[in-house]
Amino acid sequence: MQDDVVIRVIAKVMIPAVMLFALYVQFHGDYGPGGGFQAGVIFAAAFVLNAMIFGLNRGRHVWPTGLNLLAICAGVLLYGLTGIASMLLGANYLDYDVLGATPQSGQHIGILLVEFGVGLTVASVMVALFFTFAGRLTHIRLMAKMQVHEEADQRKTKRKAKSTKKRARK
Amino acid sequence: MSGFFVNAALISLLTLIAFLAIRLHRLFAVVMLSGAFSLVAATLFVVLDAVDVAFTEAAVGAGISTILALATLSLVPANEKPHDFAFVPAFLAFATAAMLAVAVADLPVFGDVNAPIHNHVAPDYLQGSAEDIAIPNVVTSVLASYRGFDTLGETVVVFTAAIAVLLVLGGWTRRK
Amino acid sequence: MSNLIAHWNYFLVIALMMIGFYAVIARGNMVKKMVGLTIFQTSVFMLYISMGKVANGTAPILTGDATTLYANPLPHVLILTAIVVGVATTAVGYALIIRVYESYGTIEDDELIKIIEAEENAEASNA
Structure with a gap:
């Protein structure tokens, strides 16, 4: 799809808009429909679109696998640590009342943090799923190539062994 | 009342799509129909006042889920081996449906506030x-x-x- | 008759559920099974959301008006998370299908059973 000018130009315009919309859904979730789950999936959709149009390698370049794994873990950790923070401040686990000056503002902070954790995990999980599924074909080809090389190497070593034997006989 | 008709029409369409999806043998068509199924389901969720759920279903069901299924089909054969109509599973499904239908009669009326x-x-x-x-x-x-x-x-x-x-x-x- | 109209959603949910159920137990193709599972899953979502609907109500986003009727938010929350978890588990299913195909060269149930039985017989005769 890289050669199609229309798709490339439209994608370049769309991707930032999709990401911005995801952020809106994420942080406006208290007031309108939205929240971490939806925002995460929409944010991931931008990366999936990018990888589909410009190729998997460029997609991986934009959002490296190591960083992705870190983000998956960081989201869950942020959620759990918000609970720990409210425990350290003297309330129950995941009881956000104590996080702010008033119970209401505490709840706001808690919900924002927790939703951000959910969004981070869901977005990076969806990107990881797509990259893994799409990367499988390249992986299979790579493995086949490696096998060919290995067989060639084995043949070479056998030939060497033969020639040394011959030399020894002489 | 018009809301009720929209709802009834959408869920009937949903059943039709599902029926077609399991009858077809070309898996690409099946996957695309399941994407359409998710999109109609999202519309139905809006009619049923579940906007957050509709949002998620549209993004996940029609988007990511379809892409993953297509990615799978690029690696496995895209045609199903033709099968005869399976009588025992069909009978089981009908029997379960009958039992559930009897149970549904006892549910409160759809949309009842009480x-x-x-x-x-x-x-x-x-x-x-x-x-x-x-x-x-x-x-x-x-x-x-x-x-x-x-x-x-x-x-x-x-x-x-x-x-x-x-x-x-x-x-x-x-x-x- | 009035009963049929009053429970129309529930009856069609049952129809959807059984279509999915049939696809899961009768179809030998694994991708087809996964699609059946998705249909089954969505029918359960539909059942929950139908129950949460209130006639003449609106989406559970507070307007500040005391007379407004809201749909029940609890089923929405349960199903919202269930959809995302559903796609994550479906992805695991597809991943396993790909691995099965790479190892055995088929994704049809009956062919797979034949191959595995043949392998077991070969092992038994070797030993």
């Missing part, structure tokens, strides 16, 4: 979200605050699923 489900914890959530948490979207306040443990569990399930897929397909082998 149904038990609306008088248990839901009024507390609606009131509490306005007073204790002070955010207008009740779904978010129930999701993140009242049922925070639940959502933590769900996030861990998503995390675990990603780890499982990476282990199965990630292609990380030990260097020899």
